[in-house]
Amino acid sequence: MTKMTIPFVDLAGQFRNIESELTTAFLDIGRSGVYIMGERLDSFELKAADYCDVKHAIGVGHGSDALFLILKALDVGPGDEVITATNSFIASAWVVAATGATPVLVDVAEDFNIEPALIEAAITEKTRAIIPVHLTGRPAPMDEINSLAERHGLHVVEDAAQAIGARYRGRRVGSLGVAAGFSLHPLKNLGVYGDGGLITTNDDKLASKLRVLRNHGLRNRDECEVWGFNSRLDSMQAAFAEIKLGFLDSWNERCRAIAVKYQTGLADFVQVPLDQAWEECVYHNFVIRTEKRDELMAYLLEHGVDTRIHYPIPIHLQDAAKDLGYKVGNFPNAEKYAKTMISLPIYPELSDAQVDYITQSVKSFFDELGKK
Amino acid sequence: MAITENFLPEQYRQNNKLGINHNYLDQQFSDHEVIWAKMREVVIRGDFTLGTEVDLLEKEYAKISGTNHAIGVGSGTDAIFLSLRALGVGEGDEVITTAFTFYATIGAIVTAGAKPVFCDIGADYNIDPLEIEAKITPATKAILPVHWSGKPCDMDAIEVIAQKHNLAIVGDACHAISATYKGRTAGSLGTLACFSFHPLKNLNVWGDGGIITTNSDELADKLRLMRNHGLVGRDECHMFAYNSRLDTIQAVVARHLLGKINHITESRVAHADYFDQELRSVEQIIIPKRDTDIYQVYHIYSICCQRRSELQNYLIENGVDAKVHYPIPMHLQPAADYLGHKKGDFPIAENIADNTISLPVHEFISRDQQDHVIKLIKAFYD
Numbered sequence: 001m002t003k004m005t006i007p008f009v010d011l012a013g014q015f016r017n018i019e020s021e022l023t024t025a026f027l028d029i030g031r032s033g034v035y036i037m038g039e040r041l042d043s044f045e046l047k048a049a050d051y052c053d054v055k056h057a058i059g060v061g062h063g064s065d066a067l068f069l070i071l072k073a074l075d076v077g078p079g080d081e082v083i084t085a086t087n088s089f090i091a092s093a094w095v096v097a098a099t100g101a102t103p104v105l106v107d108v109a110e111d112f113n114i115e116p117a118l119i120e121a122a123i124t125e126k127t128r129a130i131i132p133v134h135l136t137g138r139p140a141p142m143d144e145i146n147s148l149a150e151r152h153g154l155h156v157v158e159d160a161a162q163a164i165g166a167r168y169r170g171r172r173v174g175s176l177g178v179a180a181g182f183s184l185h186p187l188k189n190l191g192v193y194g195d196g197g198l199i200t201t202n203d204d205k206l207a208s209k210l211r212v213l214r215n216h217g218l219r220n221r222d223e224c225e226v227w228g229f230n231s232r233l234d235s236m237q238a239a240f241a242e243i244k245l246g247f248l249d250s251w252n253e254r255c256r257a258i259a260v261k262y263q264t265g266l267a268d269f270v271q272v273p274l275d276q277a278w279e280e281c282v283y284h285n286f287v288i289r290t291e292k293r294d295e296l297m298a299y300l301l302e303h304g305v306d307t308r309i310h311y312p313i314p315i316h317l318q319d320a321a322k323d324l325g326y327k328v329g330n331f332p333n334a335e336k337y338a339k340t341m342i343s344l345p346i347y348p349e350l351s352d353a354q355v356d357y358i359t360q361s362v363k364s365f366f367d368e369l370g371k372k
Numbered sequence: 373m374a375i376t377e378n379f380l381p382e383q384y385r386q387n388n389k390l391g392i393n394h395n396y397l398d399q400q401f402s403d404h405e406v407i408w409a410k411m412r413e414v415v416i417r418g419d420f421t422l423g424t425e426v427d428l429l430e431k432e433y434a435k436i437s438g439t440n441h442a443i444g445v446g447s448g449t450d451a452i453f454l455s456l457r458a459l460g461v462g463e464g465d466e467v468i469t470t471a472f473t474f475y476a477t478i479g480a481i482v483t484a485g486a487k488p489v490f491c492d493i494g495a496d497y498n499i500d501p502l503e504i505e506a507k508i509t510p511a512t513k514a515i516l517p518v519h520w521s522g523k524p525c526d527m528d529a530i531e532v533i534a535q536k537h538n539l540a541i542v543g544d545a546c547h548a549i550s551a552t553y554k555g556r557t558a559g560s561l562g563t564l565a566c567f568s569f570h571p572l573k574n575l576n577v578w579g580d581g582g583i584i585t586t587n588s589d590e591l592a593d594k595l596r597l598m599r600n601h602g603l604v605g606r607d608e609c610h611m612f613a614y615n616s617r618l619d620t621i622q623a624v625v626a627r628h629l630l631g632k633i634n635h636i637t638e639s640r641v642a643h644a645d646y647f648d649q650e651l652r653s654v655e656q657i658i659i660p661k662r663d664t665d666i667y668q669v670y671h672i673y674s675i676c677c678q679r680r681s682e683l684q685n686y687l688i689e690n691g692v693d694a695k696v697h698y699p700i701p702m703h704l705q706p707a708a709d710y711l712g713h714k715k716g717d718f719p720i721a722e723n724i725a726d727n728t729i730s731l732p733v734h735e736f737i738s739r740d741q742q743d744h745v746i747k748l749i750k751a752f753y754d
Contacts, residue, residue: 009418011415011418011420012415012416012417012418015415015416016416023408026404026408026411027404027405027408029578030401030404030407030408030578031398031404032398033395033396033397033398033401033571035397035571035577035578035579036570036571036579036580037378037379037380038380041378042376042378045374045376045378046374046376047374049374049375050374054374055374055375056374056375056376057374061446061447061580061616062446062615064601064614064615065615078463078485089601090601090602090603090609090612091601091615093612094601094602094609094612094613094614097612098612098614100463100485103612185420185421186418186420186421193411193414193415193420193619193621194420194579194619194620194621194622195421195446195615195617195619204375207375208377211377211378211379215378215379216449216474216475216476216479217475217479217707218379218475219379219706220379221381222696222698222699222700223700223705223706224475224478224479224702224705224706224707224708225706225707226706226707227475227478227479227481227482227483227707228475228479228707229449229479229483230446230447230448230449230450230476230479230580231446232579232580234578234579234580234619234622235578235579236578236579237579237619309607311607312607313607313608313609315609318608318609318610319608319609319610319611320602320609320610320611320612320613321609321612
């Protein structure tokens, strides 16, 4: 097998494929002098709302702000508690802390998503909301979570940062809770060239409130309705996002096809993520599990394949969380996965030959291990 | 069906047909192909999320500010918010500031969890230092002077008070790049200084952006953590923090303009001086107090005038984009209802808000255009 060098991401590849569209948009915006809000943002918001099957899409500064602003708009603050998954990017928890509320962490299931059976035990009188994270692009078990939330009178805010385009029982993520936060960070399935984020909701009142909150709380140029924030999706980034949205389904399909190849090729060697009948994961990450994690990572790197761990330290064991009082052993699944997970490269520009090479390299690792 | 209802201020509209405009971005960025070529390199390199261009801008910005550190962030608002949080300002604390500012100053204080405590302003539209001391309580944590329109506040007086009461000073220098106070740059005034790169600022980018300057190593380290999820490296989170980064491609724009900042500033100052000179004799107009030891950079050129609304309408009808920055002071905003202020609490701020008008002085305004504006104003009062 000839050695290949396969990066974990290939943003330049995607850029070259759509460069002429991006350049045209950029130069148009350059000439227009409208760099904040404006038609480009309006247009992207309308298309994103249609894409996610919701009434409102609201562009914001980034994915973390999307969640933070939703929580603020729901009046979550000091003294409140918000439940989220401990195996996630750190932002899922700090957005809660940033409102003054306390993040309450819960362990995850085999699919890396929050375990609904464990949520109930974490609910207290102070709980105001649940933030299920659609980790790796796989929808969290929303039916169970929504029925729990309904029983306890809680808001469900989707952390859809990694999951744009994913479906759960035929419905797009972003339409499955009171509101959802998406990230448009460059590494996401729909990524811009800097920080960007998006909120979706079907709630008219919440949407109006969010549009005011993200723009200094302004009712109009001269009147400030509420002391707000400044968290806007730059017009330029909105234009890039709109162009890319046109390709998103085909890109996601390609990622799903790559996932199937990995699943078929690797199931005998490692734990591979699998789709349930009711879900359509968009594979922002393809995370396998093996007891030989560190050795496999080193082997792959040696063979030119760049991999990552999402995430090596669960949130409850981060320094930042020390005041929350968690300790090792609190969330055995997340802790076990943190030691056994690897994310393999997965992006639309990855060729079949590259996928085969990666698959083959994983197999060779285990073959050689068997011989030892 | 999808719905949008976004509020877009007039100054951004593409079809603004006024001849003499506040918005000059199409002229300023007539070389946008050059900028795109530079941004393209960043995109191809995949150098997002801070990255080389941000590092370089921070070094260059610290240098022009004469400070040890500059930290790029998401916006001027975030610069203030993060500065307050880095100082530990939060729930139950009070921050003393001016009643005459842009909403973001107050939004940042409130977002940090603190209570804004307002002071009236002086004849220079800046916080009146004589008002500050009476507002200090055990809960006061910081003074937040706003260098309004690009004119530094009376920092000697403010520093004495801050020192006496052991308070931090966070400078809202969003209007004040290149301004100086007794030879000191706006970036070096106070514990921390906050700048905006909003598209309509003297140094601007193509979206939101901001930067914080400070001489404190400790605060700089903390701010670098706080703006990037509290992360040290990729995987270790030292504190629950925030995400507020200056986009790498926006740092490209800022660096592109940084070389032109002296020209931008000097043009504005020259245009403002000319308006001052020509309008001083108009008896219906009051030019704000100017100080010889302060270099004011005129992000906004505002004066007070009689029959303000009529004059503004007259100028607009005649193709001059006259604006009001801003007609309602902070304590009278609906958002301030909970603070219990009423009309009359800050009479100078209210008076300025009622009578101020702003004229365009950016670098693309010509002498002919200025003469035209002056002629119109004189004709209006005649």
